Amino acid sequence: MKPLINVNSEIGTLRKLLVHSPDSGLGQVVPSKAQDWLFEDIVHLNTLRKGEYDYYIKLLLYFLDAQKIKGKLKHIDTPEQDRAFFKPDAKAFHRSDKVIEVQSLLADILEDHNVRTNLVAAVCAIEGCNYRLQQLLSKKDPIKLAKIILSGSLDDEHMIFAPIPNLIFTRDLGIVINRFILLNKPAKKARGRESMIMRYIFFNHPIFKDFQETILEIPDPIQHFLRPGEDEEKRATLEGGDVMVVSSNHVLIGCSERTSPHGANEAIKLFFKHKVVEKVTVIKIPAKRDFMHIDTIFTQVKRNVWAVLASVAKPTPSKDEEPLDFFTEPEQQTAEIIQFYSDKTLKPRRFPSLEELLDDISRNDLNSTEKTQFIYSGNNVFPFDAREQWTDSCNLLALKEGVVLGYDRNDKTIQAFLEKGFQVKEVAKVIEELELDILHINQIENTLILLPSAELSRARGGFHCMSLPLLRDDIH
Numbered sequence: 001m002k003p004l005i006n007v008n009s010e011i012g013t014l015r016k017l018l019v020h021s022p023d024s025g026l027g028q029v030v031p032s033k034a035q036d037w038l039f040e041d042i043v044h045l046n047t048l049r050k051g052e053y054d055y056y057i058k059l060l061l062y063f064l065d066a067q068k069i070k071g072k073l074k075h076i077d078t079p080e081q082d083r084a085f086f087k088p089d090a091k092a093f094h095r096s097d098k099v100i101e102v103q104s105l106l107a108d109i110l111e112d113h114n115v116r117t118n119l120v121a122a123v124c125a126i127e128g129c130n131y132r133l134q135q136l137l138s139k140k141d142p143i144k145l146a147k148i149i150l151s152g153s154l155d156d157e158h159m160i161f162a163p164i165p166n167l168i169f170t171r172d173l174g175i176v177i178n179r180f181i182l183l184n185k186p187a188k189k190a191r192g193r194e195s196m197i198m199r200y201i202f203f204n205h206p207i208f209k210d211f212q213e214t215i216l217e218i219p220d221p222i223q224h225f226l227r228p229g230e231d232e233e234k235r236a237t238l239e240g241g242d243v244m245v246v247s248s249n250h251v252l253i254g255c256s257e258r259t260s261p262h263g264a265n266e267a268i269k270l271f272f273k274h275k276v277v278e279k280v281t282v283i284k285i286p287a288k289r290d291f292m293h294i295d296t297i298f299t300q301v302k303r304n305v306w307a308v309l310a311s312v313a314k315p316t317p318s319k320d321e322e323p324l325d326f327f328t329e330p331e332q333q334t335a336e337i338i339q340f341y342s343d344k345t346l347k348p349r350r351f352p353s354l355e356e357l358l359d360d361i362s363r364n365d366l367n368s369t370e371k372t373q374f375i376y377s378g379n380n381v382f383p384f385d386a387r388e389q390w391t392d393s394c395n396l397l398a399l400k401e402g403v404v405l406g407y408d409r410n411d412k413t414i415q416a417f418l419e420k421g422f423q424v425k426e427v428a429k430v431i432e433e434l435e436l437d438i439l440h441i442n443q444i445e446n447t448l449i450l451l452p453s454a455e456l457s458r459a460r461g462g463f464h465c466m467s468l469p470l471l472r473d474d475i476h
């Protein structure tokens with residue numbers, strides 16, 4: 001039998017993942033709170049679900065669990081169904097055990113009285129709820145309670161605490177590295193409840209039963225909680241978007257707006273202590289909202305192909321090009337890269353640029369014999385490079401080697417894919433052809449599949465962020 005959990009690359013054929021379909025909380029983001037809740041704007045929930053995210057679920061099901069969807073599409077899409085196939089609390093929900101919904105796992109663990117009492121108490125403590133509300137919640141039926149805890153509303157109208165709209169970005173909650181699960185330690189308050197819920201799921205759900213010993217949690221260094229006042233400086237934070245498993249022996253960690261140097265440091269110590277991998281590379285990127293995590297700057301497409309933002313990935317341009325460069329400090333844009341080894345006889349190694357690191361991974365970790373290629377955000381044309389990176393041109397999810405999902409709005413990046421010989425296809429077309437048997441998933445190769453993104457992109461994450469792979473095939 002295949003294990004439930006094992007991920008040792010970014011591109012091996014995807015078999016199982018955790019997702020969360022947008023709950024009603026996303027439709028309750030208000031302008032005054034959008035930034036605090038890490039959304040760039042308010043979103044139109046209905047469009048975001050029906051016109052965008054549902055396609056993602058459909059496509060994932062065709063690739064990972066086809067019997068759930070094949071031949072049933074017409075029925076699933078009838079207006080009378082009212083999207084029941086996509087609603088975790090509905091009877092007709094797909095409930096795939098390959099495309100796994102967080103809300104279902106939460107409802108499952110809430111069946112247990114102790115877990116329910118503890119989890120409700122924890123949520124109420126985080127949200128500062130009064131005791132009567134806590135009592136009321138602990139008596140709710142698990143399926144309803146799961147929905148309330150995630151959306152923050154008793155029903156569609158009655159809000160009891162803030163939503164956690166970023167739960168759709170399951171990647172950030174934790175990362176599977178080989179047989180280990182590294183839990184996150186979020187930098188932003190808005191993502192606190194999400195992490196706490198995921199801790200309960202990973203430690204209590206039967207599907208993770210055999211992995212209890214391999215769950216890794218990052219401690220805070222003592223220096224942090226002994227600091228005066230609200231000083232956050234020594235805090236250890238780490239979010240999944242900053243962790244990439246590029247091969248069974250090599251993990252990348254971003255040091256970013258979200259993952260602190262202490263967070264990276266603690267993670268490296270854990271990896272080496274538990275023999276998770278022997279090689280960890282830290283990629284320090286400017287701590288900016290634009291970049292957030294390393295997976296907003298690059299993701300892998302094939303063993304020798306990467307989608308990247310050139311301004312961060314290329315070597316630093318020479319400085320003395322204009323008079324200005326002689327009397328001002330240029331803003332540090334490019335990434336700083338250091339590789340560490342569990343073998344203490346080896347000295348840490350610096351890489352001059354991200355491109356050189358990625359080339360090294362392609363050739364030496366993944367034994368690629370072809371030239372390493374970079375597909376640039378916005379085709380490396382100013383200002384499209386920055387515009388398209390902002391809307392996740394580099395944040396792609398590989399369903400298998402060479403087949404990636406991305407947003408339809410990043411025109412110049414799409415052009416760059418075409419120029420590199422990739423096919424580009426709209427998701428609706430792919431689904432239609434799969435349903436009609438004109439196309440089979442094995443025939444889809446070297447393809448960028450485009451999904452509609454007008455609403456989703458306002459949440460500032462792409463399909464890499466919207467996926468937490470649990471199982472991928474090994475790549476050979």
Ligand SMILES: NC(=[NH2+])NCCC[C@H](N)C(=O)O
Pocket residue numbers: 037038039166169171172240241242292293295296395459460461462464465
């Ligand atoms: N892995 C990622 N890049 N995740 C993107 C998360 C976006 C989310 N709105 C946040 O700011 O937290």
